[in-house]
Amino acid sequence: xxxxxxxxxxxxxxxxxxxxxxxxxxxxxxxxxxxxxxxxxxxxxxxxxxxxxxxxxxxxxxxxxxxxxxxxxxxxxxxxxxxxxxxxxxxxxxxxxxxxxxxxxxxxxxxxxxxxxxxxxxxxxxxxxxxxxxxxxxxxxxxxxxxxxxxxxxxxxxxxxxxxxxxxxxxxxxxxxxxxxxxxxxxxxxxxxxxxxxxxxxxxxxxxxxxxxxxxxxxxxxxxxxxxxxxxxxxxxxxxxxxxxxxxxxxxxxxxxxxxxxxxxxxxxxxxxxxxxxxxxxxxxxxxxxxxxxxxxxxxxxxxxxxxxxxxxxxxxxxxxxxxxxxxxxxxxxxxxxxxxxxxxxxxxxxxxxxxxxxxxxxxxxxxxxxxxxxxxxxxxxxxxxxxxxxxxxxxxxxxxxxxxxxxxxxxxxxxxxxxxxxxxxxxxxxxxxxxxxxxxxxxxxxxxxxxxxxxxxxxxxxxxxxxxxxxxxxxxxxxxxxx
Ligand code: ADP
Numbered sequence: 365x366x367x368x369x370x371x372x373x374x375x376x377x378x379x380x381x382x383x384x385x386x387x388x389x390x391x392x393x394x395x396x397x398x399x400x401x402x403x404x405x406x407x408x409x410x411x412x413x414x415x416x417x418x419x420x421x422x423x424x425x426x427x428x429x430x431x432x433x434x435x436x437x438x439x440x441x442x443x444x445x446x447x448x449x450x451x452x453x454x455x456x457x458x459x460x461x462x463x464x465x466x467x468x469x470x471x472x473x474x475x476x477x478x479x480x481x482x483x484x485x486x487x488x489x490x491x492x493x494x495x496x497x498x499x500x501x502x503x504x505x506x507x508x509x510x511x512x513x514x515x516x517x518x519x520x521x522x523x524x525x526x527x528x529x530x531x532x533x534x535x536x537x538x539x540x541x542x543x544x545x546x547x548x549x550x551x552x553x554x555x556x557x558x559x560x561x562x563x564x565x566x567x568x569x570x571x572x573x574x575x576x577x578x579x580x581x582x583x584x585x586x587x588x589x590x591x592x593x594x595x596x597x598x599x600x601x602x603x604x605x606x607x608x609x610x611x612x613x614x615x616x617x618x619x620x621x622x623x624x625x626x627x628x629x630x631x632x633x634x635x636x637x638x639x640x641x642x643x644x645x646x647x648x649x650x651x652x653x654x655x656x657x658x659x660x661x662x663x664x665x666x667x668x669x670x671x672x673x674x675x676x677x678x679x680x681x682x683x684x685x686x687x688x689x690x691x692x693x694x695x696x697x698x699x700x701x702x703x704x705x706x707x708x709x710x711x712x713x714x715x716x717x718x719x720x721x722x723x724x725x726x727x728x729x730x731x732x733x734x735x736x737x738x739x740x741x742x743x744x745x746x747x748x749x750x751x752x753x754x755x756x757x758x759x760x761x762x763x764x765x766x767x768x769x770x771x772x773x774x775x776x777x778x779x780x781x782x783x784x785x786x787x788x789x790x791x792x793x794x795x796x797x798x799x800x801x802x803x804x805x806x807x808x809x810x811x812x813x814x815x816x817x818x819x820x821x822x823x824x825x826x827x828x829x830x831x832x833x834x835x836x837x838x839x840x841x842x843x844x845x846x847x848x
Contacts, residue, residue, distance in 0.1 A: 368454045375555035381421035382568020398464040398695040399685040407551045410576030415584040418572040422514045422541035425569030430539035434488040441485030444564035448478040464694035466686040477525035479813040484533035504845040509838040511539035513592035516585035520598045524553035530828045531595045538837035541570045586610045618826035618836045623779030626772035627657035631665040633784035639673045641808030651755040655780035661760045675720045681735045695731040705754035711746040773799045778821035
């Protein structure tokens with residue numbers, strides 16, 4: 365079915381304390397290919413007991429892992445990075461089979477995912493403390509940074525590899541063990557990564573994967589006092605719940621939650637570049653990323669020209685099975701996702717939006733959807749406040765800079781935003797006033813391992829990637845030396 369160079373990378377068991385395991389009660393669930401509806405295989409359906417054991421194994425593995433020198437940890441991470449790149453074709457095939465994204469995008473994600481392992485391995489050697497000027501002559505003030513301890517991570521299906529390495533990379537580099545629950549829809553990408561981590565020399569218990577019931581696994585991760593930190597990427601709704609569940613044990617949290625990215629095209633923009641940026645930002649992963657443009661605001665003077673150019677570009681997208689060459693739009697992840705897209709389109713059309721392209725399910729069936737462009741979209745429509753998470757570009761019209769800044773900020777979310785303009789004064793003014801953690805200026809692609817990824821407002825807490833990403837896995841210790 366899946367033709368891999370190394371078939372042993374397709375694991376159908378969870379990975380706990382360095383061993384491949386079934387659920388205690390033997391229960392399994394099927395994993396499906398969204399492009400064909402075929403069953404790829406099964407994975408164990410685990411619960412609280414297995415999760416607890418993985419957490420306890422992590423605690424047992426922690427002392428030896430933190431005692432390693434930064435260089436020793438870095439060399440293991442380097443080996444893992446190299447194995448990921450050497451097996452990129454297989455990892456990409458597994459990803460496209462379970463997630464649906466085009467093979468070229470999967471390959472891009474594997475390189476992106478590996479970059480976090482490489483980056484944080486390098487950063488392990490740069491965890492630096494401080495010596496501060498003391499207020500008394502007989503004292504010295506020393507600040508050290510220590511690994512926070514056992515970590516837990518819960519990740520989504522839209523980036524089945526990169527969302528994992530963005531958490532596991534810094535945890536391991538900092539000297540923390542970590543227990544992961546990947547999304548139930550895309551477990552095979554996670555398990556293949558664990559296989560390669562084991563081959564790279566990650567010791568048993570330092571990185572475990574539990575798969576199964578998200579509610580009970582999540583509840584155990586949050587309630588267990590051994591776990592000192594939880595890192596989650598997913599919906600704001602689940603993020604709020606996890607935050608609540610972590611309150612009794614006061615865990616440190618990293619949350620990458622929902623977005624509602626604005627994409628603004630000003631009159632002075634390079635329109636062709638703006639169309640290219642909008643295509644990348646909107647239609648990558650079929651619109652299923654938390655930094656996808658969700659609201660495209662176009663200034664009056666260029667509105668019609670931009671709408672026409674964007675529609676022409678979208679019409680060229682090729683929908684199909686991501687395994688086929690030339691395809692750049694795969695299926696949506698599941699039926700529920702298609703229903704949300706349909707609901708947003710129907711709501712917009714019912715309130716006066718104009719359909720420029722697409723708008724319905726694709727003749728290929730399953731969860732394939734036609735790339736869609738809507739004009740005359742207004743703030744009263746559902747699409748303005750809720751993330752569509754699908755291939756729909758809604759075009760709003762605006763007149764002034766102040767007006768569009770107010771519109772762009774009128775959301776509880778604050779993850780990413782984009783705008784196209786050439787006037788340098790405007791570039792600074794708008795970049796400073798937009799309430800998001802990340803701003804793309806004249807680009808639709810902002811994610812990389814060197815930059816701090818994260819949001820403000822209800823889009824989350826903490827930063828992933830970059831030198832700042834390590835801080836989420838460290839605690840500060842102040843040592844006061846007296847009696848000098
Ligand atoms: P999405 O809309 O991207 O599926 P979710 O927040 O539902 O976003 O899912 C992201 C991750 O959170 C997945 O791994 C999912 O299994 C997990 N998840 C969903 N509900 C819960 C929960 N109640 N407790 C813990 N994890 C959960």
